[in-house]
Amino acid sequence: MHPMTWSLVAALWVERVVSATCPNKTASPLAVPIRDTQVDPSIANSTMRGIPAKIGTPPQDIVMIPWPDLNNTYIYDAQSPCNPNVVANDVVCRIRRGGEYQEANSSSFAKSSDLVAAGGATQEITTRGSEAGVPKLISTSLAGTEVLQVNGTNATAFPIGIPRQIWDNGYTTLHVLGLGSNSTYLDALVRAGQIPGRAWSVFWGRMWTGSSATDMDGSLVLGGYDEEKVIGRNFTQPLDYSEETGCWTGMKVTVSDMVLNFRNGTDASIMPHNSAVQCCIVPQRQLLWEAPTDIVGQFEEATGTVDAGYSLGLNRDARLINMTATPNIFDGDVTFVLSSGLQVRVPNDQFIVPHADFLDSGERSVNQSQKEILIAPVDSNPATLGRAFFTAAYLLVDHDDRSFTLWQANPTTRSKLVAAPGSSSGKAAGCGGVGGGQGDAGDGSGAGSNKDATIQGRGVSAGVIAGAAVGGAAVLAGIVALVFFLRRRRKRNREGEMAPAGPLPQPDRARGSAEGAVPGSMPKLAEMRADEYHRPQEVHGESLAPPGAGLQETGRPLTFELDAAEQRR
Ligand SMILES: *[C@@H]1O[C@H](CO)[C@@H](O)[C@H](O)[C@H]1NC(C)=O
Ligand SMILES: *[C@@H]1O[C@H](CO)[C@@H](O)[C@H](O)[C@H]1NC(C)=O
Ligand SMILES: *[C@@H]1O[C@H](CO)[C@@H](O)[C@H](O)[C@H]1NC(C)=O
């Protein structure tokens, strides 16, 4: 082999083995605002709250939402349907989607035969409780690669799926930024040396306060979290995606009490002892709490609320308050007491909010004199803590550490970003021994600030191009690393004991894949149904979805399920 070819191969090998899995520890986390964004410039008040982003060439504006239980990123075009039971017309569909991507108008869209061929993740989670269409998303979506820009970062040749079926429930309709355990987006940022690790965190901000002075943008942090936005000690738990937990985001917590904090200083618990509720944290859901029916009843009784059914607006399923029959609308806060010891006090104006909906024209209308409570009763569905919880709590998901962490939130616009513990602890897959030396390999591109640098998708050719493009520096670093590795291995072999026989010098990687491949934890695809509306009886304080779920309507078309959703009340 020609020496130059050899060194290129070596460099690519090192790129694959080292930088493909080892984060750039000197990179800083990135903050991305979550804010009210006008979706269509020609329609006043066509507002959705989410992450403003740009896709394609020339760039098209879209609004995205972080999605913890999807690995791939899904973008809607004009042919991605909305649930007609939820969304009035095509204009409202387009606005609630956060804009429609038009791939035909983008010179950078490259169609692939399917999402996996585009370099996408091969699996989405199929645990019951996630949105009904998730198991078929990968196989049914139109797929390709695109340029995706989120807050100045630029992911090129990035794999996207374009849904061709109604897969969600229509309430959380924005374009999906997939942040699951095998997130292609986090992967792309880590590979490009843009963020220090595969972690993200979220604070939803404050909305509906009726004043722009007290409303506040939220933020998504990629690669770490915002130290200014947390208070007190952290509460860390392992991420557990196993089917047995019944929690499809991997984040199950136990709410052991809910306390009403009346204005006069009196606190009153509304949950009897031994009635703890296991909840799945689902920050993309539109409410505060999807709670067992009897607890919603106790809340209404204790607060003197008469409801008028459920909302069909933007906060769909929230309890509408009968404004004439409820003389004193509850003006106190609520405190969630988790079994971990964390207490989260949600202020009144973040869960008793004005009714908001979209007019047929695509304008968001807010009726300040019709209030609704962001709590919904669930009978057979798992209880969830949704986005309004994160007006008062702060969430970090650290895939490198396989954990998630909750804090009480400090609602502030101040910001101090720090890397997540997983990226510095060396727990990141494959970063045991060899990782250290790759720090500056990427600098050959001459990119000034790290936000301007280009991020390559995970497509094989993309990685190769990236490896080649960084040029001399990478080749040099590759040779250095290879020589370093060979010398170290020779040295170990001389010493004669601990060196493993295999060619890969990566104990942590071996451990990582072993953990990922526990035979018992493999999902039984044929058995599963990620169907929110056909779930076995809920058990308070017990497993959310007991095994042996019984008969499942696996063969039924999705339209049936959506109708069932309408009928469940
Ligand atoms: C847009 O919303 C604001 C505040 O909700 C309201 O004052 C204004 O009248 C709305 N504009 C239109 C064109 O509806
Ligand atoms: C992501 O991909 C991994 C590996 O294929 C899979 O185990 C997991 O269930 C997927 N979903 C999430 C939310 O992590
Ligand atoms: C985008 O494409 C559509 C047809 O697919 C066309 O009607 C429209 O004018 C195009 N928009 C732009 C900005 O090129």
Ligand SMILES: *[C@@H]1O[C@H](CO)[C@@H](O)[C@H](O)[C@H]1NC(C)=O
């Ligand atoms: C992002 O990448 C595309 C394709 O490489 C390029 O055309 C565009 O100028 C880049 N944008 C930024 C802001 O770097």
Ligand SMILES: *[C@@H]1O[C@H](CO)[C@@H](O)[C@H](O)[C@H]1NC(C)=O
């Ligand atoms: C999921 O991620 C792990 C660790 O990054 C990687 O080893 C594995 O190949 C990925 N699996 C899929 C299906 O992409």
Ligand SMILES: *[C@@H]1O[C@H](CO)[C@@H](O)[C@H](O)[C@H]1NC(C)=O
């Ligand atoms: C790692 O991050 C630092 C700081 O942002 C940046 O200067 C450097 O280019 C990055 N290295 C790689 C390999 O991307």
Ligand SMILES: *[C@@H]1O[C@H](CO)[C@@H](O)[C@H](O)[C@H]1NC(C)=O
């Ligand atoms: C949580 O606190 C412990 C102990 O104070 C610390 O070791 C750990 O790094 C913290 N985790 C996070 C995510 O800050």
Ligand SMILES: *[C@@H]1O[C@H](CO)[C@@H](O)[C@H](O)[C@H]1NC(C)=O
């Ligand atoms: C505070 O208000 C609540 C609800 O109206 C009432 O039950 C309680 O007795 C009051 N406490 C005091 C000390 O007045």
Ligand SMILES: *[C@@H]1O[C@H](CO)[C@@H](O)[C@H](O)[C@H]1NC(C)=O
């Ligand atoms: C509200 O309550 C009043 C008095 O009880 C009742 O007449 C009215 O029908 C209720 N309105 C709704 C929308 O439920």
Ligand SMILES: *[C@@H]1O[C@H](CO)[C@@H](O)[C@H](O)[C@H]1NC(C)=O
């Ligand atoms: C706002 O809500 C009040 C109370 O339910 C209702 O009477 C009024 O008609 C609503 N206004 C609009 C514009 O829908």
Ligand SMILES: CC(=O)N[C@H]1CO[C@H](CO)[C@@H](O)[C@@H]1O
């Ligand atoms: C380039 C860009 O849009 N940067 C923005 C990223 O988000 C922060 C807020 O979280 C803004 O301050 C930056 O201007």
